[in-house]
Amino acid sequence: MKFTLPVIGGLLVAGVLATTATSQDEIDPALATAIEARKAHMRLNAFNLGLLGAMAKGEIEYDAEAAAAAAQNLDALSRMDESRYWQPGTDMETLGKDHTEALEAIWAENSEIGDRAETLTETTAAMTEAAGDGLESLQQAMGPLAKACGGCHEDFRVADDN
Amino acid sequence: MKRILGLLIILALLGGAAFWFLTAPQRADPDLFAGVSGDAERGETIFWAGGCASCHAAPGAKGDDRLVLAGGYRIVSPFGTFVTPNISPSGEGMAGWSVEDLGNALLHGTSPDGRHYYPSFPYGTYQHIEPQDIADLKAFLDTLPPSDTADAPHEVGFPFTIRRGVGLWKRVNMTSDWVLQEATTPELERGRYLVEALGHCAECHTPRDMTGGLDRSQWMAGAPNPSGKGRIPAITPDKLDWSATDIAYYLETGLTPDYDSAGGQMVSVIANMGHLTKEDRTAIAAYLKALPQDG
Known part of the structure; x- marks a missing residue:
């Protein structure tokens, strides 16, 4: 019975590996691709917003043309049809936080998500007017736009301190 | 025996009186x-x-x-x-x-x-x-x-x-001492007042001891979320590598340096901070940058 210990140890390791594998289990590749796509969409938002923010903060010099282009990108992004990213069943409650932080409230009946998306488009439209029109006007348009981002994240993305 | 009992009663009365005296609510x-x-x-x-x-x-x-x-x-x-x-x-x-x-x-x-x-x-x-x-x-x-x-x-x-x-x-x-004892500029003094007298940032960002009091030796060093499962991050200058401008802009707009938006309880904090002047938000950032490293 010399090998009892290694055998038990081996079983334990195998058990741990198996549980780890189940907790990060594979999800339907189609759903995984949809989640990846919406994360990429958010990255593009942040990338374009980042240029406007850097100008607003005074980290880089204001450039009307570049600012206007970034604003137009944001506006175009906010008008894209995103329905294929946000497939039912791709919420955190169903898939776990390793896959997504999107709350199932997005898909709930009477969800305000549609109104929020409209608010975002209103603020990106305002930014396309403001961004090329001088630094001060860009800075002022940042507030409502940032609020539109944050407002939606507050209600529909899991809180980062929870 | 009687004397011991008597002594115990006196001690109990004294203890009770001391508790009553020590715990009396104070007024301004x-x-x-x-x-x-x-x-x-x-x-x-x-x-x-x-x-x-x-x-x-x-x-x-x-x-x-x-x-x-x-x-x-x-x-x-x-x-x-x-x-x-x-x-x-x-x-x-x-x-x-x-x-x-x-x-x-x-x-x-x-x-x-x-x-x-x-x-x-x-x-x-x-x-x-x-x-x-x-x-x-x-x-x-x-x-x-x-x-x-x-x-x-x-x-x-x-x-x-x-x-x-x-x-x-x-x-x-309760101690009336400031944590940041040296506020060398009017901006730092204002920042200290906004954080240590009003904003109560430390109530979440500083860990607590067994009595539930703030561990002032770990000032702003991060702590378990007092009302949740997660953690509240450290905001001392060695842990929070944002520039002072980043901090002030975050308090104004909720946008992080990565252009994500604030989450959790900070959403409500930012809704408050947005009502302050830019100078006040900048003073808070300056205060955080002036904190000792490692809390």
Whole structure:
């Protein structure tokens, strides 16, 4: 019975590996691709917003043309049809936080998500007017736009301190 | 035997008297507020900087609804769940309070009827507020809409139901010293006041000891979320590598340096901070950058 210990140890390791594998289990590749796509969409938002923010903060010099282009990108992004990213069943409650932080409230009946998306488009439209029109006007348009981002994240993305 | 019993009784009486004496609720010197008159407009800044709406507005209130201070926000803690009271100018709230009453509450955690408030009300921070600012805050609170929501009871168990015991907590945990002792510029002094007297950032960003008091040696070093499962991040300069501009801009817009938006309880904090001047937000950033490394 010399090998009892290694055998038990081996079983334990195998058990741990198996549980780890189940907790990060594979999800339907189609759903995984949809989640990846919406994360990429958010990255593009942040990338374009980042240029406007850097100008607003005074980290880089204001450039009307570049600012206007970034604003137009944001506006175009906010008008894209995103329905294929946000497939039912791709919420955190169903898939776990390793896959997504999107709350199932997005898909709930009477969800305000549609109104929020409209608010975002209103603020990106305002930014396309403001961004090329001088630094001060860009800075002022940042507030409502940032609020539109944050407002939606507050209600529909899991809180980062929870 | 009789003598020992007698001695024990005397000791018990002395102990009881000492407890009674040590735990007595304190009040502010009324002279502090003599001749001080409040300015509601200045008081609005104190209100937002102090973050009153984050706990006293009804849960989930947004925009102008955050000015209706109906209470009802539940602060979950290891000692029980505290439910914030109505502090609107109504019969259910603070109607009839004097400036001194508000001063006793903020500076000493003592209610108008002479009882201890629980330290879920951050008077350990508010004790640093200047009397003029208390009068200004009172003037502003008086302009807000009344709410007739009745207060819900706290959900705490024995021994925390003995309010008198809070007097001991105060003796152990309240100190009038600043954490940042050297505020070398007017900006740092303002930042220190905004953070250590009003903003009560430390209530979440600083870990607590066994009594539930802040561990001031770990100032802003990050802590478990007092009301949740997650962690509140460290914001000392060695841990938070954002520039002062990044911090100030985050407090204004909620945008991080990666252009993500703030989440969790910071959403409400930013809704308050957005009402401050740019100079005040910059002063808070300067204060955080001036903190000692490693808390």
